[in-house]
Amino acid sequence: MALTALGWPEFMWNWKQAIPLFGYVCSVGEDIPIDNECVSGDFVNLKMICRCSLSKMLIGVGARNSRGINRRRRPRRRPDFPTPRGMARNKEGLVLLLDVGPSMHRALQELVFHRSDEVGVVLFGTKETHNDLARELGGYKHVLVKHDIKVVDEETKNALENLPRGTAPVLDAIVVGLDMLIKRFGDTKAKQRLCLITDAQHLLRDPPQGTKEDQVDTIADQMKKHDIKMDCIVFRESGVQHNSVMDENDRLLYHFRDRSVAKVVQVDTPTALLGALKTRNVLPVTIFRGDLEVSSTFKIKVWAYKKTSEEKFPTLKKYSDKAPPSDQFASHEVKVDYEYKSILEPDTVVPPDQRIKGYLYGPQVVPISSAEWEAVKFKPEKGVKLLGFADRSSIPRSYFMKDVNSFVPEPGNTKAIVAVSALARAMQEMNKVAILRCVWRQNQANVAFGVLTPNISSVNNVPDSFYFNILPFAEDIRDFPFRSFSSLPPSSQPTEEQQEAADNLVKMLDLAPPGREEILRPDFTPNPMLERFYSYLDLKSKQPDANPPPLDSCLRRITEPDPDVINYRAPLIQNLGKSFELKENPKRKKARTQERLAYTDPDDQAKSSENNAEKATAADGQAKKPEDPYAEKARAIEVLFPSTEKVGKIGDVNPVKDFEAMLAERSSSIWVQKAIEEMKKYTTNLVQNSLQGDYYEKALECFVALRKACIIEQEPEEYNQFVTKLYERLKKVDDVVKFFQLLSSKNVLLICKEEAPDSDVTEEMARSFFMKTEISSE
Structure with a gap:
């Protein structure tokens, strides 16, 4: 019987019965981070990850539940996806599938959720079995629903602590999590996601009928039907030897990715796991929708998104503790009022209609009213125009400013997809970039002038696109000219031995050594300041008098060099110190500009060195090392150019x-x-x-x-x-x-x-x- 021909209730039953017991999703244990790009399982400090995530979420919950808080309202923006009925636009339904197998038990501790997310937690590999499918249909053993889907709160965090140990199949956990999302959200268009964390090292049983690939296809079809995505994080330490079971499990997980329902990421360190697990997804919102105007007769429909943007620290509000502790309805709000008073009449308050802004123009203050300022403002028309093309080498990387944006063709517009692809591939072939003039919104106060770089897709079902970086204007560029090293005297340049010692240090600390994965990749490296802030915030919520704890080992590996590498290469570091002998630099009076003007020519420096050598020989009876001419010049300057008074004009005397x-x-x-x-x-x-x-x-x-x-x-x-x-x-x-x-x-x-x-x-x-x-x- 073809499963696709069945109605949903009947199909649901057949589909669940057909799934074999297989798989792992996430494990609990020591020091491994987590992301949403893949499924991984090994050592993550689940306690730490959970505290950090939930404290981040609880900031929003506290602001939402407090009464009388004066919150700044942000302008509403149209989302790029339909908002499900009864859910906030940024709200998400998420089920965490955590493998609690032996190798995964030190990996998951600090998950970050949005304050309006609804989260469920499923553990597989436990001795206990507790899930709806096991009660309704039988099977699905060793899969425990630790936390039903509901808005995140303190209970969600507690569900991720004190996790048990054991082993169980991954596909069972995926099916249970999928069933929870479908029952909770039904046919609504809510954002729904599974987050699977596993080591994928355990053998999967053969299904009662069909192949394992068929079972994956069946699950993927249902995920597509209900618009459910899955993030798979596979964690394996670098020393783990691959075998046929692991290869088969990887192939099945990547089959989910090929069906466009999952992202799969493999990590091998606790720090990478902490960075890989992103339990809070940022909703993609366009900053521009319109035409990329090549000419008046050639326009391409494009959408622009933010590709990278700095994650800011949460806003800290002023808090008052003057209210009695017994007052449950106290808002603890602090209101700040400003009064403007005249210098001539300090007791008189100047009302708003009598105040005007003034701008310094030299020593003069020029008043400009709001009406005049609006008239002076540049109000360009919304649009993105191509100004021309330039060689890629003519735009240095140091010119890139602010965030990076991504230009993609309008979804579903075949002509736009073909036009963008043709333009991007031509630019790539000719090693060119495009210069754009961008005005994102109507009557925008400023104009963005930037460079468009082609991004050729390596995946068949993903169209080509562009990256956009804002370029500086003349007023934005800072030039800092420095003297060339080649112009320095030989005594100030490194010897071959010193240069070799420095080269070895660079090779020793190479983050992308040959034959190994790159260390501290930006995609998998969390911000240690944010992680530590949220972790400490959670601790302070429980213990108000608590002191900041020591830096976590996962975060320490981000902020400090790898201690294993430092210890292993200790002789090399010692050799570097011996190669550069440090000498005490005596303090001397700071040279002035007129002193720096009194420099000598190369011929004079040579003569000065010879004179120094002769004087040293006469004094000690033996030749000494000639004194550095620059040191002699510094002493002579003090005598030749004493400090002078301020002079505003050049006179005839001197x-x-x-x-x-x-x-x-x-x-x-x-x-x-x-x-x-x-x-x-x-x-x-x-x-x-x-x-x-x-x-x-x-x-x-x-x-x-x-x-x-x-x-x-x-x-x-x-x-x-x-x-x-x-x-x-x-x-x-x-x-x-x-x-x-x-x-x-x-x-x-x-x-x-x-x-x-x-x-x-x-x-x-x-x-x-x-x-x-x-x-x-x-």
């Missing part, structure tokens, strides 16, 4: 010293630019007003100081453009041409790339510039 004093003034960001501009004006006047070269020596000193300052302050273009424009304007004056010849003879060239990475001038170009000057003079 223009170089005035210039350095202006650079040293850091009370405002404009002082460096102001100093450079002042020196450029002063130097130009010296060159122009020189009579038969009487000011050339002074102008040369100013040019040298200006050039050094532009190199240190990373402003090479300021100097290069100044010299070029000055020459173009005065090149027909014979005396001025002689001055440029003087600069060339003193090797005061344009600033090249070797001296400042931001410069566009090569060394050859810098020297050829003065050669042109000499030719024009001839």
